[in-house]
Amino acid sequence: MDSATSSSSPDPSPRRAHSMRFRVAVSLAALALLAIVVQSIVMFRLLDRKEEEFIDQQLSEQIEHSMALWQKSPDAAFPNTPSMWLYRVGKGEAGQGVPPFLARLPVGNHETYLGSKEYHVAVREDDKARYILAYDVEDHESRLDSLIAINLSAAIGLALFTLLAGYLVAGRLTRQLESLAGRLDASESQSLVEPGMSDELLAVASTLERYRLRQAAAIERERAFAANLSHELRTPLTGIRTDAELMAGLPAMPALAQRRAQRIIASVDRITRLSSSLLLLAREGTPQATETVALRALLESLWQELTVELTPAPPLVLAVPEAVAVQADPALLALVLRNLLDNALRYSGTGPVHCLFVDTRLIVRDAGPGFTDADLGRVFDRFYVGERGMHGLGLALVRHACEASGWRVSAANAVEGGGELTVDFGAACLAPT
Template identity: 30%
Template sequence: MRLSMRARWALMFGGLFLLAGTALLLINYVLVNEIVPQAGLFVSNFAGGPGVSGGATVTAPPPVLDKQFFQKGVEGAVDTFRASAMQKLLIASGIALVVTGVLAALLGWWTAGRALRPLNTITSTAQRLGAESLDRRINLDGPQDELKELADTFDGMLDRLAAAFDGQRRFVANASHELRTPLAVQRTLIEVAMADPTATPELLRLGQHLLHTNERSERLIEGLLVLARSDQGLVSRVPVRLDEIVDAVLRSSAAMATEQGVTLASDLEPRVVMGDSVLLERLVTNLVHNAINYNEDGGSVLIRVGDRPALLVSNTGPEVPASAVPALFEPFRRLNRERTASRDGAGLGLSIVRSVTHAHHGIVYANPNHGGGLWIAVDLPLLERTMTSLSPRPGADPAISRG
């Protein structure tokens, strides 16, 4: 069991006090042992005449008593007194030592708590920090000691991080406008040129190629902007019905699935998550489109929404090596595809899925299916409410089973 620093300090204070108290007890025992008279010395002084033994004045016994009998009786009485006194001294001192040791440990616990309170404040602030909550500060009050200097240094670092994130947000907003505008102008010019009745077949083929390239550039820029936005975290969170988002994405992807010869099936339970509806829609869209594109003719895609995981997308298709799965979540990585393969998009689909999931404090993981294909699960935090309080989505597709 791992002890906290506060507990270690309390045990250390208590242990040091017990060691010091034990040493003091031993010294006290030795001194008292020297002061309490020995039986033989006491009796010899007593029998030899008036004298002093252990601070007490003694006189010789009357001559009518048996001297040997009297000496044994006195020795026994003195031995009994000595043993009783030393035993009581040891027991009383031991009890006092244990009680005082416990009090020392409690005092050490209280002292350690006061000393470590600034560190607890720093730790709790660091745990609550995120890209969307960089406005939090420690603002530690107290004397200018090492802990105050640490807290002020941490606050200064947060100020610099907040400024950097604000600059990045402004850059993303400006880039979104500056990059999309020229691409839209290019698309318009190409379409106008292709609409010219005098356009030659060579010009039309070139126009189609340029439109395709322009479209891929738009997807790439859009993917990079979404990736940058999700990496910054969520500025605000609202309740979002994940099952309704999935249903809308499935309806919009039906034509794409039909064109690819893929069957879509769903099992959608009511599920509410706190987050951004636009980013969540992009997450679901990327997963569904990937499941359709990386499939086989006559294949299928199954999408489930529930509690744990919140979203599961499984598809048929070619075999996926387990060792290649982690790399699929890296930007511009595909399975057995070239980076420039235009029909497969920009290679940012699963990277955006991972980034959006992390922005919603969730995790995403994937594994190959038996017989080919892949299943990807997105686990998002549950809300503090029962799912039975949600009304089922009207028109939900019936659940299907899959082996």
């Protein structure tokens, strides 16, 4: 039984279309071949019709000439060519020696077949006899077939030449486009507009240049905002941590209050580390400082933090080997796992939360009703409100951190029931698979 899935990462190997250069060349070659074929069909039809008219004219002239000669010299009346035969049947004669398929033809010009061979026949009569002139057109048909073969070969040759020429010409036309793509990919400081660009390419380059400048300005504003926000948070967090340390160090402080003070210190430290990682992520785009983190131990620690106030605490079913480790930014990895566990805890109620590790993938499964089809495509959207309620920022941060770290995150409905979120660590997974 298959389960529906939704992934936050694009297909790593999308199907690529042929290059514009190749398509232009093929289009030119196909157009040339089509034009040649159409022209050839029209030409051969016209040639065949004209040839039929010419043969009929030759037959008419030859039989009239033979009938006139027969009156003076019968031996000279026969055509001087091996592909023509003249038959004369006198009035009242049976016409012995005349092939039956010729003998039954009426007066006029005819086109007839004997087996696969084509004959043109002229039949005339005078007051003394009936004359039949038959012409075997095999030589004409053979020449026409040869002409068709030659024309077809020429058409194919011309199409191949057009393909090559079109490819070379299209290469000159697309060279500037390839240069534009290279500059767009290589450097953010190099201008995309170059002298000598065609009007169409200049319009594309100018639009891309304006878009890139707007994007760079927006990214810079986001980075500045993140830096300012981190700075503004650091001061009150430092004050909170200092007060919590003082409270925890007071001998007269009750044990419960001291434990809460220690929790405040730990939470402030976690927020500080997370804000530092998110600030670095906003500046650099990818995590810079990574460590080897034991996955099972981190899951157990995060689960204990999430369920410390719950009585009874829902069970966590771990199927993650002790040896599994991930090379990652510890704060970002903790952010991802904490939000995955928190999401599963929210929908499991008192039911168990399962964590499984398969190959390089961590699967967190809840005991809830699962995702609807509409939710699956938008699980990782910020503040998306689906049938399971608002998702907030938690899973959106998971997607952001995973994409920045080079991991893949996806959502699916488990075969056993409930929803499951999967993180594929890929090459960052250090445990043997």
